[in-house]
Amino acid sequence: MPPTDLRAGCSLCRDADPLQFDFSYAFQPIVDVQARRVFAHEALVRGPAGEPASSVLSRVTADNRYSFDQACREKAIRIAASLNLESHLSINFLPNAIYRPEVCIRSTLQAAARHGFPVERIIFETVEGEQVSDGKWLAEILSEYKRIGFKTAIDDFGAGFAGLNLLADFQPDMVKLDMALIRGIDHSPARRAIVAGVVSMCGQLAIEVIAEGIETRDEAQCLSDLGIRLMQGYWFGRPQFERAVREADIALPDMGR
Incomplete structure (x- = not known):
């Protein structure tokens, strides 16, 4: 069930x-290493002068x-539009703040229309650490969100609520592997086996896999070899405050063998 009484819904808006x-x-940036381009930018909350996310959250x-x-939602779209962002835009959202998705999405649609940002280039991504007790909700x-035309992503797949039970009820466009699975994967047969299994499963469900938290070339090469x-x-690329990252700013490696 929704976390908030539906009778309060309209008054909340x-x-x-x-x-x-x-x-x-x-x-x-989220990079497509095969196409050698920036696929998306994840909007990461910061203070008004670039202070850490914790100062806001x-x-x-x-x-x-x-x-x-x-x-x-509105600010991420507004800033992305002002930066002439050409990639997808990934916006984190708080599931526990939503009482009726078809109602709570209205202001987002209005913001996209107002700023001329295409709905089909917006990805809604569950927030890291946001605990949701009701996976069906x-x-x-x-x-x-997917029905409306947004893309959807599950963050931290393999940790907490973002697991196999959720995929049984809903197949998002993308899953982002929990970075604990990524760290040192080039030296860990167990991690490689687990990630290979997730990639195979997601391929059968037509779900794209995103690997996050990559810090070395060897990790990137290993993940590319696994089909990601x-x-x-x-x-x-590190997060850039109020700035988009272009292909020219990234040393995109050749992931070929």
Whole structure:
């Protein structure tokens, strides 16, 4: 069931208090190593002057979670449009802030239209560390977003709620492997076997796999050998405050053997 009483839904949209703090975004590239291009930018919340995410997230409470989630969507789209972002835009969202997905998405659609950012280039990604006790409710949210035309992604696949049970109820466009599986994968037969199994399973379900947290060329090469083409991590590019990363800014390696 939704985390909020449905009877409060319309009043949340209409009467929500404005946030009492400001924030902005840094953008980190997700690279397609086969096509040798930037596939997407993940919008990562920062303070208004580039302060760490913790300085903002520590101020999110049960009372302002809904307003924060809505403001995040609008601001990420607005900044991406101002940067003339040509890639996809991945926006983290708070499942626990949503009471009815078809209603809560309206302001996002309005922002996309207002700023001229195509809906089909927006990816909604579950927030790292956001605990969701009802996997079926998360599946319902993501299903509605996918029906509207957004792309969907499950973050930290293999950790917490983002596991196999969720995939049984909903197949997102993408899953992002938990970075604990990525770290040192080139030296870990166990990690390689697990990731190979996930890649095979996702291939049968028509789900794209993204590997995040990549810090070395050997990790990237190993993941490419396992059939993963979408990668993210400091080795490709660190988050840039209020700035998009272009192909020319990234030393894209040849992942061929």
